[in-house]
Amino acid sequence: MQLSSVFKHYSTGAGRLTVLRDVSLTIAAGEFVSVIGPSGSGKSTLMHILGCLDVPSEGTYRFQDLNVGTLDASALARIRNREIGFVFQNFYLLPRMSALRNVELPMVYRGVPRAERRRRAEALLERVGLADRIHHLPNELSGGQRQRVAIARALANDPAVILADEPTGALDTQTGREIMALFRALNEQGVTVVVITHDPDVARTARRMIRLVDGRIVSDGRVEES
Amino acid sequence: MNLAEMVLSAWDALRANKLRSVLTMLGIWIGVASIIAIFAIGQGGQSAVVSVIESQRLQRTIQILPREWIEPGLPQPGQVLSISDADLALARSFSGVASVGYTLYGQGPVSAVGHTVNASIQAGPADLDELARFMVVQGRMFTATDVVAHRPVALVSQSLAKKLFGAASPVGRTVQVGGHPVHVIGETVSTQLGILSTLLGADEIYMPATTCRDFFPWWSITEMDVEVAPGVDKADLSRRLVTALNVRAGNPDAFVDSSGLWTGIEHMVDTVTRILTWIIGAVAGIALLVGGVGVMNIMLVSVAERTQEIGIRASIGARPRDILAQFLVEAVVITSLGGVAGIGTGIGVAAAVRAITGLPVGVGWPVVIGSFAFSAWIGLICGLYPAMKAARMNPIDALRYE
Numbered sequence: 001m002q003l004s005s006v007f008k009h010y011s012t013g014a015g016r017l018t019v020l021r022d023v024s025l026t027i028a029a030g031e032f033v034s035v036i037g038p039s040g041s042g043k044s045t046l047m048h049i050l051g052c053l054d055v056p057s058e059g060t061y062r063f064q065d066l067n068v069g070t071l072d073a074s075a076l077a078r079i080r081n082r083e084i085g086f087v088f089q090n091f092y093l094l095p096r097m098s099a100l101r102n103v104e105l106p107m108v109y110r111g112v113p114r115a116e117r118r119r120r121a122e123a124l125l126e127r128v129g130l131a132d133r134i135h136h137l138p139n140e141l142s143g144g145q146r147q148r149v150a151i152a153r154a155l156a157n158d159p160a161v162i163l164a165d166e167p168t169g170a171l172d173t174q175t176g177r178e179i180m181a182l183f184r185a186l187n188e189q190g191v192t193v194v195v196i197t198h199d200p201d202v203a204r205t206a207r208r209m210i211r212l213v214d215g216r217i218v219s220d221g222r223v224e225e226s
Numbered sequence: 227m228n229l230a231e232m233v234l235s236a237w238d239a240l241r242a243n244k245l246r247s248v249l250t251m252l253g254i255w256i257g258v259a260s261i262i263a264i265f266a267i268g269q270g271g272q273s274a275v276v277s278v279i280e281s282q283r284l285q286r287t288i289q290i291l292p293r294e295w296i297e298p299g300l301p302q303p304g305q306v307l308s309i310s311d312a313d314l315a316l317a318r319s320f321s322g323v324a325s326v327g328y329t330l331y332g333q334g335p336v337s338a339v340g341h342t343v344n345a346s347i348q349a350g351p352a353d354l355d356e357l358a359r360f361m362v363v364q365g366r367m368f369t370a371t372d373v374v375a376h377r378p379v380a381l382v383s384q385s386l387a388k389k390l391f392g393a394a395s396p397v398g399r400t401v402q403v404g405g406h407p408v409h410v411i412g413e414t415v416s417t418q419l420g421i422l423s424t425l426l427g428a429d430e431i432y433m434p435a436t437t438c439r440d441f442f443p444w445w446s447i448t449e450m451d452v453e454v455a456p457g458v459d460k461a462d463l464s465r466r467l468v469t470a471l472n473v474r475a476g477n478p479d480a481f482v483d484s485s486g487l488w489t490g491i492e493h494m495v496d497t498v499t500r501i502l503t504w505i506i507g508a509v510a511g512i513a514l515l516v517g518g519v520g521v522m523n524i525m526l527v528s529v530a531e532r533t534q535e536i537g538i539r540a541s542i543g544a545r546p547r548d549i550l551a552q553f554l555v556e557a558v559v560i561t562s563l564g565g566v567a568g569i570g571t572g573i574g575v576a577a578a579v580r581a582i583t584g585l586p587v588g589v590g591w592p593v594v595i596g597s598f599a600f601s602a603w604i605g606l607i608c609g610l611y612p613a614m615k616a617a618r619m620n621p622i623d624a625l626r627y628e
């Protein structure tokens with residue numbers, strides 16, 4: 001994933017708002033990166049661009065050697081479906097669907113046959129420790145359990161990249177630690193993981209930390225093992 | 227995503243909002259039900275009328291009446307009020323005439339088991355059923371032999387039968403007509419003027435012309451029924467016959483051929499039914515249109531409400547066409563369900579009308595399939611714009627929508 005001189009502007013009632021300024025960044029396959037910065041610094045915006053949910057206003061973004069700016073909505077959807085798994089701060093599960101069906105959904109859009117889909121969704125939920133909750137609706141689950149469902153869903157199509165926006169924001173320290181351990185385990189299996197957070201402790205779980213202030217990268221470096 | 231899955235998930239979405247879904251369906255439901263019922267009833271009424279017009283026997287019969295019966299006027303010299311045996315003999319002498327019958331008509335008391343009803347009495351040849359436009363629903367019509375033999379047999383209309391015998395079958399019972407015992411051999415319903423006369427339910431009794439003349443020798447013959455031999459020009463024969471009868475009566479306007487008149491009335495009724503069918507059909511069509519607009523409105527609301535869902539689906543890889551298909555299928559499922567409910571209701575109404583009026587009301591497969599396809603099509607058309615709106619949403623804006 002490579003960003004070169006990316007700017008993101010929004011036009012608001014008060015005029016033009018620049019959220020990302022001249023961001024250049026390369027993330028290689030298999031990295032475990034955290035993005036840290038104060039509220040409003042543009043972390044989520046950066047993640048949406050990395051995840052092909054949004055496009056830069058200026059500059060280019062290349063994902064696996066594809067120039068994202070030249071792709072149409074269907075091609076972007078295909079990338080999100082197969083190569084990227086999102087984990088959002090507020091989970092974004094579909095409220096009327098059971099945990100199992102939420103996890104199945106990315107595979108539904110990929111066209112995976114029903115039986116295989118079901119089997120894989122069950123395996124994923126078991127892996128995140130929710131084997132006994134697969135038929136529960138999201139509102140019948142705790143925050144940590146919902147986040148695990150979201151992670152299982154992000155993993156459904158075996159993505160190359162996991163993008164997590166404040167995955168521990170709504171969780172207590174203990175649960176947050178468990179979730180981060182899960183990401184770490186995934187990274188050890190070769191998945192690229194990008195975690196956005198404002199919590200330095202969480203950020204230190206990663207191997208590389210990028211600090212964002214006011215839409216600019218102010219530091220980018222390895223995290224020393226403690 | 228395959229179709230079966232989309233239908234299932236549409237079903238889930240509709241179930242999540244049961245009341246709203248049913249209310250949305252209502253417009254289509256009512257529209258389809260009225261279209262089905264109206265076409266069934268209209269066609270039933272028409273086929274009853276048309277079957278009379280097209281009856282073989284009527285095509286070959288000239289019905290001659292004194293003009294005075296059709297256009298009553300002041301008494302005049304040379305006025306003719308009835309048909310005489312000499313007139314009948316004159317008609318029989320014409321070449322091209324296969325047979326000559328006559329019908330009598332009058333009012334008289336008919337009684338049985340203590341009930342007396344003032345009924346209208348019609349008498350004629352063995353094919354009176356076609357001439358007087360009724361059909362036998364139970365028992366049998368009287369035969370040419372019954373006529374020749376002056377047999378005291380009769381058929382009663384459903385309405386008269388009910389008044390005399392209640393729910394019991396009139397067939398095999400005896401009634402008194404003008405003080406004479408008559409054996410009831412059949413029960414009839416009118417096929418005349420379709421639904422109207424059925425609803426009015428006239429009290430009629432039908433019997434052989436000969437028997438009737440025996441009972442009421444003072445009644446005059448009001449109609450001469452001339453059957454035209456095969457291959458003979460009916461209109462020409464009718465003209466010559468009427469002229470000859472007029473000459474005999476010494477009055478150029480004494481008689482008239484009423485068969486054309488009947489056909490005219492029936493054509494008119496036919497046309498009126500047809501026009502009514504189309505008018506009510508158009509009203510039902512407007513109901514469907516309004517229903518369709520309702521579906522569109524609700525789909526727009528639903529798309530707006532589910533903006534975040536759309537964003538979530540997009541973030542995990544739903545393409546614009548997947549979103550489009552999802553909402554289209556939902557709209558089609560709503561209107562199709564409405565269509566199915568409407569078809570059921572329409573068939574029910576048609577069956578009820580058949581049970582009440584006895585008209586040959588039926589709902590054909592083409593109508594059922596057509597209505598179903600039409601309601602699905604309404605869903606497609608009315609769902610298209612909301613679905614396109616959903617599909618065009620920017621994923622990130624949709625996701626951030628609160």
Ligand SMILES: Nc1ncnc2c1ncn2[C@@H]1O[C@H](COP(=O)(O)OP(=O)(O)OP(=O)(O)O)[C@@H](O)[C@H]1O
Nearest residue numbers: 010012017019038039040041042043044045046198
């Ligand atoms: N659609 C939009 N229109 C206008 N402004 C926007 C839009 N999206 C984001 N912004 C602005 O961009 C800035 C950065 O937002 P972003 O969500 O990326 O911040 P963040 O670093 O994730 O903050 P937080 O830690 O609070 O989540 C904010 O000032 C926000 O108001």
Ligand SMILES: [Mg+2]
Nearest residue numbers: 043044045165
């Ligand atoms: Mg954020």
